[in-house]
Amino acid sequence: MEIDDLYQTIILDHSKRPRNFGELPPPAVKGEGYNPSCGDEIAVFVSESPTGTIEQIRFNGQACAICMASTSLMTTQVKGKTTAQALGLKRVFIEFLTKEAAPANGLGNLQAFGGVKKFPQRLKCATLGWHALAAALGNCGQ
Amino acid sequence: MAIDLLAHDYRGDFPILDQKVNGFPLVYLDNAASTQHPVCVIDEIARYYREDHANVHRGIHALSSRATKLYEDARIVAAQFLGAASSESIIFTRGTTEGINLVASSWGSAHLSPGEIILITEMEHHANLIPWQMIARRTGASLQYIPIHGDEGTVDWSLLDQRLKENPVRLLAFTHISNSLGCINPVREICTTARRHGVVTLVDAAQSAGHAPINVQELGCDFLVFSGHKCCGPTGIGVLYGNPELLADLEPSQFGGEMISRVTYESAEWKSGPHRFEAGTPHIAGAVGLASALEYLENIGRSAIRHSDHHFGRVAYEKLSALPGIRILGPKTERAGLVSFQLGTIHAHDLVAYADQFGVAMRGGHHCNQPLMRKLGLQATARASFYFYNTESEIDRLVDVLWDAIRYFGD
Numbered sequence: 001m002e003i004d005d006l007y008q009t010i011i012l013d014h015s016k017r018p019r020n021f022g023e024l025p026p027p028a029v030k031g032e033g034y035n036p037s038c039g040d041e042i043a044v045f046v047s048e049s050p051t052g053t054i055e056q057i058r059f060n061g062q063a064c065a066i067c068m069a070s071t072s073l074m075t076t077q078v079k080g081k082t083t084a085q086a087l088g089l090k091r092v093f094i095e096f097l098t099k100e101a102a103p104a105n106g107l108g109n110l111q112a113f114g115g116v117k118k119f120p121q122r123l124k125c126a127t128l129g130w131h132a133l134a135a136a137l138g139n140c141g142q
Numbered sequence: 143m144a145i146d147l148l149a150h151d152y153r154g155d156f157p158i159l160d161q162k163v164n165g166f167p168l169v170y171l172d173n174a175a176s177t178q179h180p181v182c183v184i185d186e187i188a189r190y191y192r193e194d195h196a197n198v199h200r201g202i203h204a205l206s207s208r209a210t211k212l213y214e215d216a217r218i219v220a221a222q223f224l225g226a227a228s229s230e231s232i233i234f235t236r237g238t239t240e241g242i243n244l245v246a247s248s249w250g251s252a253h254l255s256p257g258e259i260i261l262i263t264e265m266e267h268h269a270n271l272i273p274w275q276m277i278a279r280r281t282g283a284s285l286q287y288i289p290i291h292g293d294e295g296t297v298d299w300s301l302l303d304q305r306l307k308e309n310p311v312r313l314l315a316f317t318h319i320s321n322s323l324g325c326i327n328p329v330r331e332i333c334t335t336a337r338r339h340g341v342v343t344l345v346d347a348a349q350s351a352g353h354a355p356i357n358v359q360e361l362g363c364d365f366l367v368f369s370g371h372k373c374c375g376p377t378g379i380g381v382l383y384g385n386p387e388l389l390a391d392l393e394p395s396q397f398g399g400e401m402i403s404r405v406t407y408e409s410a411e412w413k414s415g416p417h418r419f420e421a422g423t424p425h426i427a428g429a430v431g432l433a434s435a436l437e438y439l440e441n442i443g444r445s446a447i448r449h450s451d452h453h454f455g456r457v458a459y460e461k462l463s464a465l466p467g468i469r470i471l472g473p474k475t476e477r478a479g480l481v482s483f484q485l486g487t488i489h490a491h492d493l494v495a496y497a498d499q500f501g502v503a504m505r506g507g508h509h510c511n512q513p514l515m516r517k518l519g520l521q522a523t524a525r526a527s528f529y530f531y532n533t534e535s536e537i538d539r540l541v542d543v544l545w546d547a548i549r550y551f552g553d
Contacts, residue, residue: 002164003499003550007492012551038491039508039521062521064489065551125491 005115006122007065010073015065020075022058031136033128040067040125044075044132053082059129066113066122071129073109083137090130097123147450148530152442155180156531166501169536174321174349174480174527175505176371179435183374186434187427197423199400213426216433217416220381223436224366225357231389233416234429237380238348239269241367242315244382244419245344246273247395249365250313253342256282259311261341263288263327264517265295265320268510270346274315283312293518294473295323299332306339313342318356319349322509322525323472324455324480326350333362342388348372351381352439353478353529354448358383370428375435379428382419389416396421447530451479454528454537461541466548471523480527482509485544488551490522496547497524502540 024045033042040063049055057075078086095102097116104111116126153159156178161168170178190212196205198213214229221229235241254260260274264287278285288305290297305311314336319326329345336343344365347356352373358366365388370379384392394401394412398421404411412418439447455477462468467486485493494506505525508515515521526540 003496006495007550016551037507039512039515040489040491041521062489064491066492119495122491122495 002118006119008112008115010109010112011065011069014069014072018059018068018072020058020072020079021060023060024056024058028056029136029139031132031134031139033132033135035063035067035124035128037124038064040064040128042067042071042129042132044071044129044136046133046136048083053080054078054086055080057133059132063128064122064125066116066125067128070110070113070126071132073112074129074133077108077110078133086137087134090134093130094127097126146533147453148442148446149533152180153531153533155182155438157181157184159531163501163503164499169502169532169539171526171528171532171536171540172503172505173529173532174372174509174525176377177352177374177529178531179374179376179431180438182438183376183431183434187376187431190427190430195426198426199417209426212430212433213424216429219433219436223351223356223440224381224383225359226383227359228386230415231358231383231386233382233384233389233419234424235367235380235382236378236425237369237371238346238367239369241365241380241382242270242344242346243273244395245365245367245384246277248392248419249342249388250274250277250283251281252391252393254278254281254283254312257310258283259309260285261288261305261311261314262286263297263316264290265297265323265325265511265514266315266317267321267346267348268512269348270315270317270344271513286311288316290323290514290517293469293471295320295325295471296473297325297327299328299335302332302335303338306335306341311339311341313344315344315346317346317349319353319478320472321349321480322482322511322514322523324477324482325473326354326476326478329361329363333364337362349478349480352447353444353451355444364388370432370435373435374438375432376425376428379425379432381432392419394418394421398422400424442530450530451528452477454532454534455479455481457534458526458528458537458540461537462544465541465544471518479529480525482523482525484520484523486548486552488547490524492551493524493544493547496550497540497543500539500543500546502543504540 028045028047031044042061044059047056059071158178194208196209198210217229217232220232333343342364345363347368351368364385366383371377401418401421402410403413458481470483490506507522
């Protein structure tokens with residue numbers, strides 16, 4: 001059934017039991033994402049190690065299953081990565097969702113969101129957490 | 143035993159409903175967002191373009207005079223539809239939103255002063271909220287709200303008289319039927335109270351014009367707005383009714399061709415009547431299609447449509463109430479034909495996407511009611527909204543798909 005392409009098992013799992021859910025106190029930095037079409041809000045908290053990698057990451061907010069799962073899976077994927085690596089993964093992920101035959105290099109579990117290609121109106125849901133991450137990383141070191 | 147009051151006779155007029163979506167027969171329950179079109183409306187728009195189209199009010203030739211006649215006849219149909227004394231009170235707009243914006247900028251900028259109050263309710267659609275925020279900012283008037291209480295969205299209208307007596311309220315704008323609560327506001331009583339205090343009224347009839355009998359003279363409102371596409375007509379066309387006394391000295395807010403009587407390089411004078419609010423070439427085919435839609439609805443009878451709406455609203459409320467964890471907004475009784483709800487912890491977008499996979503079309507989101515949703519502690523709801531061509535078995539399809547969704551998304 002097509003609906004199962006969108007809501008793959010791993011997506012339903014992460015939406016019901018989001019990983020790294022919560023907040024981080026300062027000096028961790030915070031980035032926010034907002035989807036005006038549905039009112040979904042995601043805040044991502046990041047603290048960096050002295051070597052510039054993402055040491056801790058958490059998120060909170062209220063959002064649909066796609067958005068919750070995408071953000072949850074994102075947090076598990078970018079932990080330990082540098083800012084450049086995390087933003088690179090964001091770019092690969094968005095291209096994977098928006099371009100025909102885009103490579104899925106290094107996406108791992110995130111490939112579960114391939115079903116979003118058939119539901120373009122859910123693209124924003126799948127990427128909101130990533131935009132919040134980019135906002136948080138942009139606030140790092142400021 | 144299911145009672146389909148009107149679908150038996152009229153559903154066949156709507157070709158779009160006879161299709162499968164994702165392999166299932168379409169169940170169209172997004173009528174509060176936009177209704178579908180009977181074949182007579184579709185045919186009339188096509189006929190107009192095939193046979194009669196030209197620009198209006200300026201040509202001498204046959205097509206232009208035919209188009210002008212159709213356009214002005216549509217104004218008469220709209221006037222009759224609203225019970226207006228004269229078609230001079232009918233201004234064609236792009237829709238409800240443009241109608242409210244016109245009143246806010248034209249009436250508001252001429253009549254509102256610092257310290258005066260624009261009063262609206264907390265249940266207003268963004269279209270009946272943001273224009274007032276903007277004109278309040280421009281004029282120094284203040285925008286105040288009539289509170290609603292609880293998920294039922296109850297308003298204590300008995301407090302209105304006192305509030306209008308004690309405060310410098312100039313304008314009261316409110317919705318007839320709330321697009322997210324489904325409650326029906328007592329328009330006539332509200333307008334009577336407002337008029338007693340010399341307060342100008344604007345009624346947002348977007349959700350009611352095609353769903354209930356409306357007579358602006360009986361209601362006693364000063365302005366009333368609605369959109370064609372929520373009552374079987376085309377998009378891009380709507381109506382603003384204005385009380386003739388108020389329209390008489392209302393300045394237009396858009397300028398150009400069609401709306402002038404005399405122009406020099408230095409200045410211009412406006413046409414009298416509704417035409418001075420219709421700058422530029424209007425949506426002629428839209429008005430023609432709208433007239434066809436309004437006549438179609440009048441033929442069915444809006445009392446019958448209201449009866450059907452209330453029946454569906456009641457049946458849907460009862461059947462959905464049996465679902466575990468459901469939170470339904472709006473009144474338990476006296477509700478219009480729409481049900482807005484949250485189902486357990488399932489996000490509205492997931493629910494709507496899921497239902498769509500089984501051919502059930504609903505709306506999910508904040509329904510252009512962000513402040514109301516925030517007040518109720520909600521981000522979004524799913525909404526099923528009905529029209530006379532729906533059937534009770536479609537409500538059963540909705541309930542079935544919601545049960546499936548609970549199993550699918552549940553723990």
